Amino acid sequence: MYSEILERIRSRYPRKGRPLEREIARIQTVRNIIIDKTSFIRDLVRLLDNLHPFYWRLIEIEYDRRRIHEAISCISKSRKLVSSFWEKYRILLLASETPRELRRTSEEARGRMLSTIKRCSRGLELLRSLVVFLQHLPSINPSIPTIIIAGPPSTGKSTLVRQVSTGKPEVAPYPFTTKNIHIGHIVSGDRRIQVIDTPGLLDRSPDEMNPIERRAVAALTELEGAILYLVDPTPTAYMGLDDQYRLFIKIHRYTRSKRHYLGINKVDTAPSDLIARAEEKARDMVERGLAEGYYKLSAINAGDARRVIQDIITKTIPPALQGRP
16 A cells, blocks of 8 residues: 555656745645545544444454554554644745755655655555455444354254345355355344354364354354354264254353254254254253253245244344334
């Protein structure tokens, strides 16, 4: 981005006119271009100051928060210095007594202005990358009632979200298809509810999680709403039933304040003995107070999927909140 500033200055450099007018115009050009190219910093600071913790969690997966603040500080100071130099050197140019003094003063002014922003060149690139990253974040409204779909890879989370909402996450017959947070809305009459599809989780500590898994954890911990944890009882499941329920217990530990439901998915293809075993474990979770209830469903069946989500909405979202924009 610093190179872009230099290129724009070169392309707009005043080359004609009386010496005094020309040199004043040159330092004004440098000042104006630096201020213009860094003007995004004001909007970015306001945005970050009011950002929901969920978004900060997503940012910190990709960026060092300390470096973001250092970059903002550097550029903010540079903008103030550049404007100060413009005021100072404009007066000095007017007081110059010889053409040589005029040129030397102008060169010093331009050099100092460019030096201040050059020191922030890495920060400029970092923040420009951050702005692009923010533009691609899911548009989640923390004030709208939310249902978060979670679970191991390939349990049918994306399929369920596609069936019940406006969200259209990618669905494929292999694990780890979902790499980001996807959001859909359910609209029925004056009711509007968010349904969030999260990437698949594995049974490992936060320190061992990759960025994809940490995005799922960010949604589970920072967003308010009910959690529907999907279980896959088929023989080809990515994780065995014991591991899937063990993962559910771990998730419950850092989401205790939320209401949890279990969904035993793929009952249309799973063997009856594995469905029975999954159901037995689900009952145990309910009896232990870890889940408020469980459902058997086939997410590829729209009726099944909608029945489950509608029941969770009825149980967890007061009617007064269901239509809140």
